[in-house]
Amino acid sequence: MPTGLTKEELNALIEVGKTVNAHLDLDTVLESVMSVTTEVMKVEASSLVLVDDETGDLLFHVARGAQAEAVKPIRMKWGEGVVGWVVESGKPAIVNDVANDKRFYKAMDESSGFQTRSILCVPLVTGDRRSGAIEVLNKLGGEDFDEHDLLLCEAVASQAAIAVENARLHRQMLKTERLAAxxxxxxxxxxxxxxxxxxxxxxxxxxxxxxxxxxxxxxxxxxxxxxxxxxxxxxxxxxxxxxxKEREPEYELADVNAINQAVCELMAQKAQDKGVTIRWEPNPHLSQVVLDSKGIRRCLLNLVSNALDACEPGNAGHVDVRAEVFDGDKFDIRISDNGTGIAEEDKDKLFQVFFSTKGSKGTGLGLAVTHKIIAEHHGKISVDSKLGEGTTFTISLPLKRESDFS
Ligand SMILES: Nc1ncnc2c1ncn2[C@@H]1O[C@H](COP(=O)(O)OP(=O)(O)O)[C@@H](O)[C@H]1O
Ligand SMILES: [Mg+2]
Missing domain, CATH: 1.10.287 (Helix Hairpins)
Incomplete structure (x- = not known):
């Protein structure tokens, strides 16, 4: 029996291998694998069946041929039809005359309108996990399927099984990461x-x-x-x-000076309690800017509140809020304090959720939230700090005028 592969078949297998290794998404890989398979095996129709993770049903993930669209919605059980037998037993099947094989599932042809004469079906197996099967139907020219076809189809199936297993492991990893988070x-x-x-x-x-x-x-x-x-x-x-929440900024015309003033007024009591002076300077170029004022206000409240926390009592603490236009199309707001400063080893962790050096008085959410809001505005936040001298947080934002939107 001739089982040596032809040049065309060898090329097809190389192409399948390359597709599987190209790190594309699973649907693209399997569609492309089945396209090559249908062509090289010279068959009327083909399908790739996967076991549904949740129900265990067999789903026609890829179907090619005249009635492909009618086949796709069909679900089968383990043991049902030739494909169900192959998945359940983990063995391949060659059925050259479906009329004489008990395993053949007539209802499938009845609902799809396809007329099956012969089937070659091989399981997708990795280790002891059976994830589905590849099935090819009706060899062109009416020939029987033979050992050579089986070998070729098994070679394709072993590659497809790797792609399916990789995708499953990836899904599992994401789920584990999400649960840990x-x-x-x-x-x-x-x-x-x-x-x-x-x-x-x-x-x-x-x-x-x-x-x-x-x-x-x-x-x-x-x-x-x-x-x-x-x-x-x-x-x-x-x-x-x-x-x-994943959110887009709610852009509106706002006065940066008014936001700064409101934040400083809100923090005035806290500042007074700690004997800290808050100063802010209006900037006439920033009275009409398009931004999400609630979001930016939230950021400034967090930054000014942190600056006040950092000021030590009896140390003539001061916090300054200053806004400046730069490069013509950006502006920044700087919040400086002469407080404790930030230790070198903490600088990388500042924006992580729940990082706080304030024990029961901190939540560690303020800077994480601020960072998120600024990123949603396509802006940047940076920090410059010296231990024992003080800290400046700078948020830089794109300067959008109302005219940019008309
Ligand atoms: N202006 C600042 N001066 C010194 N340390 C600061 C300043 N702002 C933030 N930090 C440090 O960053 C940490 C995280 O801040 P944040 O996310 O607002 O959480 P929280 O204020 O609840 O601790 C603070 O615990 C503090 O150690
Ligand atoms: Mg804070």
Whole structure:
């Protein structure tokens, strides 16, 4: 029996090998593999069947030939038809006269309108995992399928099986990574929430005691604690929502000076409590800029709040907010402080979620959220810091005027 491959067949196998190694997506690889197979095996129709991960059903992932579109929606079970037998047994099958083979599944031809005479079917196997089968139907010229065809089809199937297995492993890896990321996020957030709830619990306890003792000073302190932690909790939830959502900036015409002013006013109480001076300077060139003002406000609140945290009491702390146009089509906002500065080894971690050096007082979400919002604006954020001297965060954004949009 002649089983030596012809030059054309060898070329076809090389092409299949190259396609599998080209790192394309699975659908493209399998479509192209089956196109080569149909041509080189000189058959009327072919299909590549895959086991559905969830249901275990056999799905016609690729179908070629006159009735291909009618075949695609059909689902089969393990053991059903020749293809079901091949997947279940893990063995190939040559059926040159379907009328005389019990395994043949007539209903398939009835629903697709195709007339099957002969079938060659080989399983897709990697290790002991059976992931599907390749099936070719009706050799052109009415010849029988032989050992030579079987060899050729098995060579193609071994390559296709690798592609299918690689894709499965890749899906599994992504799922594992996603689960690990979710686990880490849940642990980080739960930790922050627990601290804030402890604060609210402590405040409530004080209020209870104050009510019993009719102590107004204690009542005020307790209520202050509840309000403060409640405010943190709101910030945390807002940051978490911003961080988790894929969003496009909501662009509108805004006044950068007004945003800076609002942020500094909001932070004034915190600054006063710490004896820190906040200064900001208006810039007349930035009173009409197109940006997502809520998003940028959120970033500035995070950056100014961090700058205030970094200022040490009794050290004449100051925080400066300054906006400047540069290169004609960009502007930056700088937030500088004369606080603690950032240690060299922390600089790489600043924008990671949950990185914080503030213990129970930090969430580690502020800079991660800020980075995300700035990236969504196609801008950049950078940091310049010296330990013991202070820190400057600079956000650079594209300068868009209303006229750019008309
Ligand atoms: N202006 C700053 N000066 C010194 N350290 C800073 C400054 N801004 C941020 N950091 C450092 O970056 C860390 C992460 O900041 P952030 O993401 O806002 O989280 P959090 O403020 O909750 O700790 C802070 O814990 C701090 O160590
Ligand atoms: Mg912060």
């Amino acid at each position: 979710i686990g880490q996020t849940v642990a980080g957030t739960a930790h922050c929430i627990k601290n804030l709830l402890n604060g609210i619990h402590g405040g409530s306890y004080m209020i209870d005691r104050a009510l019993v003792k009719d102590d107004r000073a204690l009542l005020t302190r307790g209520w202050g604690m509840v309000k403060k932690n409640n405010g943190f909790l709101q910030e945390l939830v807002l940051d978490m929502l911003t961080y988790s």
